[in-house]
Amino acid sequence: MQSYVVCAPTHAEARCLRGALPAGAVRRIGAGRRRAERAAEWPGVRDAMGIAVAGIGGALDPDLAPGDVVVATEVRGPDGVTIPCPSAPLLVASVRRTGARVHAGPVISADHVVTGAERQALRATGAIAVDMESAWLLARHGTRPTACVRVVADPANQPLLRPATIGHLGTALRGLAAVAPVLRAWGEALRPRQVLLASPRSFCAGVERAIDIVERALERWGAPIYVRKQIVHNSHVVRRLRERGAVFVEELDEVPDGATVVFSAHGVSPDVRNVAAQRGLAVIDATCPLVAKVHSEARRFADRGDTVLFIGHAGHEETEGTMGERPDSTILVENLEQAERVQVPDPSRVSYLVQTTLAVDEVEEIVQTLRKRFPLLGAPGSDDICYATTNRQWALRTVAHDADVVLVVGSANSSNSNRLVETARRLGTPAYLVDDSFDVDLDWIRGANTVAVTAGASAPSALVDDVVTALRGLGPLQVHEREVTREDIRFTLPKEVRGS
Numbered sequence: 001m002q003s004y005v006v007c008a009p010t011h012a013e014a015r016c017l018r019g020a021l022p023a024g025a026v027r028r029i030g031a032g033r034r035r036a037e038r039a040a041e042w043p044g045v046r047d048a049m050g051i052a053v054a055g056i057g058g059a060l061d062p063d064l065a066p067g068d069v070v071v072a073t074e075v076r077g078p079d080g081v082t083i084p085c086p087s088a089p090l091l092v093a094s095v096r097r098t099g100a101r102v103h104a105g106p107v108i109s110a111d112h113v114v115t116g117a118e119r120q121a122l123r124a125t126g127a128i129a130v131d132m133e134s135a136w137l138l139a140r141h142g143t144r145p146t147a148c149v150r151v152v153a154d155p156a157n158q159p160l161l162r163p164a165t166i167g168h169l170g171t172a173l174r175g176l177a178a179v180a181p182v183l184r185a186w187g188e189a190l191r192p193r194q195v196l197l198a199s200p201r202s203f204c205a206g207v208e209r210a211i212d213i214v215e216r217a218l219e220r221w222g223a224p225i226y227v228r229k230q231i232v233h234n235s236h237v238v239r240r241l242r243e244r245g246a247v248f249v250e251e252l253d254e255v256p257d258g259a260t261v262v263f264s265a266h267g268v269s270p271d272v273r274n275v276a277a278q279r280g281l282a283v284i285d286a287t288c289p290l291v292a293k294v295h296s297e298a299r300r301f302a303d304r305g306d307t308v309l310f311i312g313h314a315g316h317e318e319t320e321g322t323m324g325e326r327p328d329s330t331i332l333v334e335n336l337e338q339a340e341r342v343q344v345p346d347p348s349r350v351s352y353l354v355q356t357t358l359a360v361d362e363v364e365e366i367v368q369t370l371r372k373r374f375p376l377l378g379a380p381g382s383d384d385i386c387y388a389t390t391n392r393q394w395a396l397r398t399v400a401h402d403a404d405v406v407l408v409v410g411s412a413n414s415s416n417s418n419r420l421v422e423t424a425r426r427l428g429t430p431a432y433l434v435d436d437s438f439d440v441d442l443d444w445i446r447g448a449n450t451v452a453v454t455a456g457a458s459a460p461s462a463l464v465d466d467v468v469t470a471l472r473g474l475g476p477l478q479v480h481e482r483e484v485t486r487e488d489i490r491f492t493l494p495k496e497v498r499g500s
Contacts, residue, residue, distance in 0.1 A: 004050040004145075004187035007039060009133050013055040016173050020180035025187065029133065033111040036133035040140040049475065050145035050190040052183055053134040056172040057107065057150030060119055061128040064152045066168035067175045069100045070129040072107035072148035077135030085146050087186065087473030089437035089466070090445075094182040095149075097441060100175060103128060104438070107148050109135035119156060145190050145474055149183065151175040185442040191449065192476040195468055196403055198395035198454035199483040202461040204388030206288030207232045209491045210265035211241070213286040216497035217262060218245050226261040228252060228268065229317050231286060232458040233414040235435055252276055260284065266317035267291040269324020284496045290386050291318055294353055295325050297380050301351040302326035306378055307344040309333050311366050312355030316415055319355055339369040351378030356386040357416035357457075359423055360393055387489065388457045389416045393423045395484045396454050400424040403452035405444055406431035409463045410456030417456030424452070437466040445471070 006021060007029045008014040014028040029039035039045055057070060064070065071091045075083045088104055095102040105128035114122060114130050122130060134148045153172035203211075210231050217225045223245020230238050230248060238248060246262075252275050255261050260282040263272070267287040276283050287295075301308045308330040312319040323330045333339050333352075344350050352370055354363055363385060371377050383390070400406050406424040410417025410433055417433055424431035429452070434440050445451060451471060455464050471477055492498075 003048070004052065004190055005045050005048040006052045006054055006183050006187070007045065007133070007137055009055050012173055013176060016177040017054060017180045017183065019177060021184050021187075025184075029137070032132050033136050036136035040137050045137075046140070048144075050147070050187060051138065051141050052147035052149065052186065053131075053137050054149045054176065054183055055131070055133075055151075056153040056169065056176065057129045057131045058114065058119070058154050059128070059152045059156040060108075060123040060130055061103070061105070062156045064103060064128065065101070065155060066152055067101070067171040068152045069095050069102040069175060069179055070107060070150045070152065071095065071102060071104050072134070072150070073104050074106050075134045075138055075148050076106055076108045076125075076127060077139060078110060081135060081139050083135065083138040083146060085148055085473065086469050087145060087147060089470045090189070090440050090442050090474070091147060091149065091182060091186055092438050093440050094185055094442045095179055098178055098182065100178060105129075107131060107134060107150060109133065123156065147183070147186055149179060151179070182442065185446050189442050189446040190475050193448065193471070193474070194450050194478040194480060195471060196399040196450060196452045197464070197479060197481040198392070198399045198452060199481050200388070200391045200395055200485065200487050202455040202457070202459055202464060204386065204457040205487070205489040205491050206265050206290060206386070206388070207458050209493065210286040210288070211237060213284055213493060213497055214241050214246055214262055215244070216493070217260060217284055220497065221260055224259075226255045226259055227264065228261055228272070229264045229266065230413075231262065231264050233411055234458040234460070235411045236460060236463065237458065252279060252281065255279070255281060258282070262286050264317060265291070267295060267321035269321050271324055285494055288356070289491050290356055291321070294322055294356065294380070294384055297353055298322050298325040298330065301353070301378060302329035306349045306351040307331060307346070309342060309344075309350060309352045309370060310355070311352060311358065311363055313415060316355065318357070322353065322355075333366060333370070336365055336369060339366045340373075344374070347374050348376050350374040350376070353380055354384035355415070356384060357389050357419060358385060359419040360385055360390055361423070361426065386416075386457070388487065389419065391485055391487065392416065392420060392454060392457060395482065396420055396423055396452070397427065398482050398484055399452040399454070400427045400429045400431070403429055403450045404448035405429065406452045406454070407440060407467060408433050408454055408456065409436070409467060410459045411435050414456045414458050417459065420454060420456060434467070436463050437470040440467060440470060
């Protein structure tokens with residue numbers, strides 16, 4: 001079976017693609033339904049492992065401009081047939097990295113040139129672009145990998161036959177040539193592969209509790225509910241809650257007097273609590289109980305006369321909140337170098353605490369260095385690093401050794417997600433942080449037979465499912481889950497939202 005073929009309707013489109021694709025990979029099929037139906041039965045097209053259709057197309061979405069790239073999430077035919085294109089997010093990510101404007105959505109195929117009111121009717125179906133070949137080519141390809149990439153030549157709200165169309169056509173053809181390497185990467189990524197899912201992954205008890213608090217507050221009091229900082233560090237969670245009526249603010253001066261405000265899972269300093277009280281704000285505290293424990297230890301150590309060395313990252317909300325408990329008695333230690341040179345007033349009165357989302361290996365090195373310098377170093381009553389952080393790093397180690405590449409689902413500002421990437425890289429496995437499936441670059445996985453996937457404690461599990469679905473769009477996929485432990489911890493909700 002031939003690995004892949006890219007079908008282009010016209011000579012001009014095929015010529016744009018051939019410069020970046022292997023000899024024989026591009027087939028000119030001719031324009032229109034009948035030629036597409038015939039081409040679908042050609043040897044080399046019919047037998048290919050994967051088939052992509054690429055060329056110019058017409059915009060249905062008025063936001064699409066000439067030269068914009070459209071990647072089909074599905075292709076619809078006029079007879080009601082719909083062909084899914086599950087690998088679309090991977091193509092979008094790779095096109096985006098070329099600098100092109102790219103859009104993902106349904107593409108509909110018509111058996112004639114569509115203009116005017118008919119275009120508006122097709123737009124009403126949710127499709128964002130129209131072509132004249134893709135549905136008839138891809139419908140006969142069964143469950144094998146499919147892709148459809150079109151570059152806009154004619155905008156939605158402009159007549160097709162006008163002088164500017166010639167210039168738009170040139171813009172579209174240049175755009176098509178620019179995305180040809182992405183189609184090559186897609187074709188070379190087609191293969192049977194396996195996915196190793198690290199477990200546990202995704203939401204921890206503290207994150208579930210924090211999200212639940214905001215949702216219950218919205219149900220009980222209605223919008224707006226103000227939230228200081230991001231409730232958890234995940235863009236998808238924040239976006240969904242914002243759509244429901246949560247208003248995220250950086251500081252309390254953005255909150256109206258007397259309003260309801262939720263403190264995020266990362267905790268706040270006493271100064272923030274005092275401001276809230278002075279303003280008469282109705283506070284609901286979503287601080288993770290494990291973070292609250294570190295706050296309590298900071299007060300206890302400092303109040304007994306110790307200098308508290310807080311191992312964490314500057315600027316992180318958890319660091320700011322914990323150090324704010326006793327700022328005059330707390331020193332931040334971010335790395336091994338700082339641990340080797342930190343100075344304290346009394347070396348016999350020193351204790352350490354740890355940000356809950358750090359990497360276990362990194363913290364152990366820092367603590368060992370501090371113990372050598374301060375033999376009487378006080379320690380927290382139990383490990384400060386969150387059970388969920390530890391479990392996810394442990395689970396990742398069990399799959400990273402056997403993988404060609406690791407994908408960690410999580411937002412860029414998620415500390416525990418970034419630590420998972422570092423954990424995999426320390427084991428020698430290439431690893432990448434992705435906010436969702438639309439961040440996965442084809443170049444990362446084109447040569448990978450085994451892909452390990454995990455998610456940070458603030459990333460929804462549905463995002464992992466989306467990544468797996470996108471990988472399944474590249475060929476037969478075996479999915480294996482490796483569970484190192486089962487988490488059954490649940491935290492009690494604050495009284496303000498309990499029972500709602």
